[in-house]
Amino acid sequence: MLDQKDLDNKAEELQRGLQDKLGVQGRDVSHALARAGRRLPARVQRQGKVFAQAVFMSRNPKVARQLDGATTQAAYAEVMTHIEGIDVVERRKDRLLHLAASVAFNLLFVTVAFITFLWWRGYI
Template sequence: MLSQKDIRKKTHVVRRQLELKLGVRGRDLEHALRKARRRLPVAIHTQASALAEAEFFAENPKMARRLHGCEVRAAFDSVMAHLRGIDVAEMRKDRILAVAGSVAFSLLFVAVAFVGFLWWRGYV
């Protein structure tokens, strides 16, 4: 059985990794997970929600008895494995390339439309 300190420490580590890797801040793990919903896969989000629930249950001694240490550890391990695998530089590069591709497509479309308009009016 995990103590309240162990669970708090684990949820603090997960919150810190969410902030470092995804740029998501929150007053507690549940709040941070709501902000990071679309950036996490469903399975990882479910595991992280189990950690947030464990954090809530750990506050009350009677509810803390319902927690299973092995489930909390497994959830923590799977969430941390996913968060450690995120490459922030690669995500930033992908985002910049996506914006550049969108701008290039828009400029190409406008240029083709302009040439088409000139052709239609007989100027070309």
């Protein structure tokens, strides 16, 4: 059986992981997971929603008795495993390479379009 303090500690740890690895801030876990959006796979998003719902339900003592501790623990473990596997340096490098490739493609496209225009007008 998970208690309120344990779930709150895990929620803070999950929120801290989202902040460190994805740069996502939120007022609570569900908000932070929602802001992470498509940066998380669908299966991890579903497990995050299960965990966020459990954290929300645990605030009410009567409803907290209905929580399944094994499901909540498994959801937390899956989300944390995914977040811990994210390499921040690699993501940053991939983002910069993607930006450089986009700029290079756009520059190449504009150059070809300009040369085609000059050829069409008879200047080349």
